[in-house]
Amino acid sequence: MPGIKDVAERAGLSIATVSRALSGKGNVSPRSRERARTAAAELGFVASYQASGLASGRTHNVGLVVPSVYRWFFSSVVEGVSATLLDAGYDLTLYNVSQGRERRHSVLNDFLLRKRVDAVIAVSLELSETEIDQLLAIHRPIVGIGGPLPGASTIRINDAGIAEAAARHLIQLGHSKIAHMTGDAAYEQDFRLPGTRQAGFKKAMRDAGLVVRPGWQVSADFTIRGAYANARELLGGSPERPTAVFAASDEMAIGTILAARDFGLRVPQDLSVIGIDGHELGEVFGLTTIDQDARGQGALAVRRLLARLDGAGDTAAAHTEYPTRFIIRSSTAVPPVDQGPLRA
Amino acid sequence: MPGIKDVAERAGLSIATVSRALSGKGNVSPRSRERARTAAAELGFVASYQASGLASGRTHNVGLVVPSVYRWFFSSVVEGVSATLLDAGYDLTLYNVSQGRERRHSVLNDFLLRKRVDAVIAVSLELSETEIDQLLAIHRPIVGIGGPLPGASTIRINDAGIAEAAARHLIQLGHSKIAHMTGDAAYEQDFRLPGTRQAGFKKAMRDAGLVVRPGWQVSADFTIRGAYANARELLGGSPERPTAVFAASDEMAIGTILAARDFGLRVPQDLSVIGIDGHELGEVFGLTTIDQDARGQGALAVRRLLARLDGAGDTAAAHTEYPTRFIIRSSTAVPPVDQGPLRA
DNA sequence: CCGGATTATGAAAACGCTTCCAGTCACATT
C-alpha cells in the first residue's frame, strides 16, 4: 500500500510539497500540484486517516449519538447526517446507545473522549450536567437535535407550539372529547419530549375551556405496536369514547388508527387522529400531521458543525428553531353527532 | 488532555510498561499493572485511537456498508452490529450508500481503503468484481450479509428455500390463485434478492402444477407504501383476484394487507397474505411470516470478524446459512369458496 | 548455589502523515 513517500518519489517532489498539494493547503505551484496529483492517482494513494489525524489533530470524523436506530425520527436524522457528511468527505461514527444508561456512560467516556471525533451530534439525548461538561471539555463542537443540551448548540422544533397547534386543530373542528397519546416514562426520562408536547396539548385544552381527562391521557413507547395496544384499551374499554386522538408521534397515530379500525371505527367519521412527524407512512393512512423534516434537521446539524470546524470559531451556542409544516390529510374531520343518552 | 506519558510519570513506570499494562498484552507484573491502571483512572486517560492505530495498524473500527437505513432489515442489522461491536470496544463507521452507484464507488475508494477500518461488513450489496478485489486487496476481513459476495465470508438465509416454503404453505392451505409481490428492478440490481425469492416461489408453484400468472407478479420497492400502491392495483383492478399473496418482505406484506382492507377484503377470509422478515409490526397485523433474525445476523457477522481479527487467521471464506423460523399467525387460511361464474 | 529459562522493564525506533521553519528564487519597487 503506497505511502506519501512513494508519491513524492514518483512525482519528484518532497513529501512536504506533496502533502500540501493534495490537501490543498499552503502554496504550491500549479505544476507541482499537477504532478503530485497524477502520481497519487497512478499509485492509488490515499492518505492514512490515522496518520493525518494524529499529525493534524483532525479526524475527519463526526460522532453521531442516537438512542435507537429503529424509530422513524432517528433513522431520518441518520440519513440526513450521513448524506451530508459523506458529501463533505467526513466519516460518521455511529453510537447507538439504545441499551441503557451505563452503556451510554461508557460510550461517552471511552469513545467520544478518545479524541476520535472532530465533533458530536447528539440526537434526543438528555445528558446530565457532568456528561455535558465532559463533552464540552474535549473542546469539540457539539450540536443537539431534538433535545435540550444546555451549553451546546441545538436544533429543535417548537414542540410545545406544534402540540398546541395540533390540539387546536381538533378543537376548531368541534371536538371536545380529545385524548392524548404521549410517550411513556422511559422516553420522558431520556428525551424530555413527551412532557413538552403534553404541555402544549394541555394549554390548548385549557385555553378552549376543555377538561383534560386523566383516563384519556395514555402513554406508549412511540412505536406503532405499542400505541396500537394502548389505543385498543382507550377505544375499547370505557363506555364513552373520545372523538379525537392527538398522538405525540406519527407512529403512535398510526397505531391508533389501526386500533380504531379493529373496532370498526371509521377515521375520520367516528374518530379523528392527528400526529406529529411527517412519517412516510402518513400518506398511506391519510394521516393529518405536523411535518418536522428530520432528515433536514440532520443535514443542518452537519452544516453547522462543518462551518464551525472549517471556518470561523464563532463558538457561541446557537439555538435554532427548525420550521415545521402542518399537513392536513383525511384523518381529521368534524366530530360525529353526539348520540349519547342526553339525546333520548 | 492526559497522554500515556503523564500516566507513566504518575505511576512511576515507563511508557512502555504502561502501554503493556493497559492493553493487557505482554508481561507486566501485577504490581505495575495495578499502578498503571489507577494512574490512568485518576487522570482519566484514554489512549488516542489515532496514535494507537497508527502504531499498531489496528483501528478498532469496523466499517458497515448499508444501502439504506430506513428499511427494517437494515436497521435491524445495524442494531445487531452496533451492539455487538460496542461490547467488544470497537467503533462502528457507518457508510450509508443510499445515494447511488457513484457514491458507493467513492466510498469504497476514499474511505474504506484508507486503512481506517479493521474490517468491513457489507449488507445486501452486490459488488462488482473490481470492487471486491479492492476490498480483498486491503487485506481486511470482510463479511457480507444477505447478498452474494464471492471471495468473502457471507451470512445468508436460504432465500430460495424460504420463498418456496412460504409459497408451499399457501398451496397446502388450498390456494391456487397466488400472487407474488417481489422487489423492483432497482433492488434486483443491487441485492439480487428479489430474483432469488421469486425463483423459490416459481419452483413451489411449478411443483404443485400451478400456473404463475404474469399479471400477478407485481413488484414494489420493499416499502409498505410502495407495496400498498401496487397491491391496490392488483386487488382492485382485474375481475379475478388472487386468493393469496406472497410478499417478498413483511413490509410489502403489510402494505398488501392495508390495501386489501381498503377494498373491504378480510384477511385471511378473503385474502391470505404471507411475508418474509419477522418485522416487529407483524404481530399487529397478525402476519404469517418467516422470521429471519436480522439483528442476530448482524451480531453473528461481528463475532465472525472479531474472531478473525483477534485470533486464528483462518482466512478461509466461510458461508453460513442463517436459520429462519416459520411463524404462523392469522393472515393465512384456507381460500374462500369459489363463487365465480362456474358455480352458477 | 549455579546455569539457563523465563519474566519484567525501559530506551528507542517505528507508524505515516502535517506543519513549522528556514531557505531559494523570481519579481516588483525604490
Place this chain on the structure above:
DNA sequence: AATGTGACTGGAAGCGTTTTCATAATCCGG
C-alpha cells in the same frame, strides 16, 4: 543596482501510541 516582497520548496520536528530489542531481575531444577 540594491532591496524588499511574496510564492515555493524541502528538511525535520513532531503527533501519541505500540512494539522491538536489549538488559536486568527472578525463577527453576539439578
